[in-house]
Amino acid sequence: MIPAFLQEKIEKAPGRKLDFAEYMMTVLYHPSEGYYMKPKNKVGTKGDFITSSNVHTVYGKLFAKLLVKYFNETDIPPVIIEVGGGNGRFAKHLLEEFKLLDPLLYRRLSYVMVETSSYHIHLQKTTIPDSVPVSYFTSLEDVPDRFRKGVLFSNELFDALPVHVIEYKNGTLKEVFVTIDEDGNLSERSLPLDNEEIQAYISKNKLIFSEGQRMEVPLAMMHYANILGEWMLAGTIITVDYGYRFSELASQDLLEGSLRGYHQHQLVKDPLKYPTEMDLTAHIHLDALEESFDDWEFSHVGTMRQGEFLVAAGILEYLQENQDPDPFSEKSKQNRAIRTLIMDSSWSNSFHVLIHEKGSDSWGTIIDFKNNKKR
Numbered sequence: 001m002i003p004a005f006l007q008e009k010i011e012k013a014p015g016r017k018l019d020f021a022e023y024m025m026t027v028l029y030h031p032s033e034g035y036y037m038k039p040k041n042k043v044g045t046k047g048d049f050i051t052s053s054n055v056h057t058v059y060g061k062l063f064a065k066l067l068v069k070y071f072n073e074t075d076i077p078p079v080i081i082e083v084g085g086g087n088g089r090f091a092k093h094l095l096e097e098f099k100l101l102d103p104l105l106y107r108r109l110s111y112v113m114v115e116t117s118s119y120h121i122h123l124q125k126t127t128i129p130d131s132v133p134v135s136y137f138t139s140l141e142d143v144p145d146r147f148r149k150g151v152l153f154s155n156e157l158f159d160a161l162p163v164h165v166i167e168y169k170n171g172t173l174k175e176v177f178v179t180i181d182e183d184g185n186l187s188e189r190s191l192p193l194d195n196e197e198i199q200a201y202i203s204k205n206k207l208i209f210s211e212g213q214r215m216e217v218p219l220a221m222m223h224y225a226n227i228l229g230e231w232m233l234a235g236t237i238i239t240v241d242y243g244y245r246f247s248e249l250a251s252q253d254l255l256e257g258s259l260r261g262y263h264q265h266q267l268v269k270d271p272l273k274y275p276t277e278m279d280l281t282a283h284i285h286l287d288a289l290e291e292s293f294d295d296w297e298f299s300h301v302g303t304m305r306q307g308e309f310l311v312a313a314g315i316l317e318y319l320q321e322n323q324d325p326d327p328f329s330e331k332s333k334q335n336r337a338i339r340t341l342i343m344d345s346s347w348s349n350s351f352h353v354l355i356h357e358k359g360s361d362s363w364g365t366i367i368d369f370k371n372n373k374k375r
Contacts, residue, residue, distance in 0.1 A: 002180065002186060003275060003276055006027060009026055010180055017177040017189055018179075019164055019195075020176060020177070021163060027275045030276070033276050035280070037118075057093040057097075059337075059341065060090050060091075060092070061097040061318070062313055062314065063090075064101060065313075068102045068105060070360075070362055074360040075359075075360070076149055078150070079112065080094075080109070080110070080153060081147060081152040083228075084160070085120070086124075086155075087120065088125075088126075089127060091124065092127050092128050095109075110135065110150075111133055113135070113136045114143065115136065151235055152236070152238070154240065156240065159242045159243075163218050163259065165217075168214075173192075174190040174192055175190070175191060175198065187272070207246065214255070215249065215254075218282070221289060222288065232358065236355060236358075236360070241351060241352065241354075242258075242350055243352050244285070244286065245286055257282070259281075260280070260282070261273060286352060286354070290356075293356045298356040301355040302364075302369030303352055305353075310342055315341065319335055
């Protein structure tokens with residue numbers, strides 16, 4: 001069933017259609033009805049999907065170790081900005097470990113949460129103790145200038161931003177729109193591509209299409225990456241997200257695009273199903289995101305699959321000798337979590353970790369990227 005506000009929006013739109021980016025913006029970010037904005041569990045066993053930080057505390061602990069080392073080796077002030085922090089578990093785990101590792105540095109630490117959803121801010125404030133040095137903002141524009149040097153972290157931020165959808169049929173590029181059919185159901189309509197921003201993106205990145213191919217164009221990702229690059233004066237931008245290279249576009253797995261829904265931990269191929277009731281996500285274009293920070297003088301330190309990154313960062317040091325026959329013991333849970341996060345076959349390795357640095361030159365010694373910039 002189509003929510004009333006969505007039906008009204010489509011019926012009032014020119015040609016009674018929305019491009020996919022506007023459709024996603026509506027069903028995901030509507031102030032009260034949008035999937036990310038409404039008071040509903042989204043992460044974990046009671047939600048629709050799982051994130052790395054929700055697997056175990058070891059994920060946040062490892063990043064705490066890395067950031068303590070980074071701040072101690074550079075002149076960058078101890079400021080961490082997390083954009084789209086979800087339920088706050090990553091921040092909680094990181095801050096707890098940070099305090100244990102370096103109590104003196106912790107006293108100078110500022111942690112900034114940037115979150116558009118009031119429901120998620122409530123979850124974060126419930127998860128993170130009041131005694132912890134955390135500030136909450138609904139927009140990056142509201143964050144004081146004193147926090148513009150530090151480390152900006154995001155996990156599955158860009159893949160949740162709206163995308164346009166295009167397809168190549170009979171030698172012609174078309175854009176796919178969302179409309180309502182004669183039976184009153186959401187449906188797609190394809191029209192010749194005339195969006196100049198999309199055309200410029202295709203031209204700049206020299207994209208070539210196969211007959212019948214469908215692809216997402218992440219204009220919102222590029223726009224927000226520019227906002228982040230301009231806003232951060234110095235420090236590091238750490239991005240954890242799904243993604244693929246332009247060279248992978250010819251893969252049979254990607255010919256139908258990567259836009260998917262997740263509902264009660266089930267993958268839903270039809271992005272028009274369950275509007276406002278399921279997560280929508282598309283793999284980001286790694287090449288484009290890497291290059292987007294160049295204009296703001298950030299150097300691309302490297303990109304790795306998450307499992308490789310975690311191993312290079314020292315996650316195996318957290319493995320414990322386990323003689324405990326209890327599979328629910330803390331040792332057993334932590335060891336299982338580490339294996340889940342690093343195994344080649346794990347969903348964790350669908351993620352990449354991208355690091356961009358400005359005003360410091362430290363990450364090359366903290367993490368051995370092994371010339372892994374374009375893998």
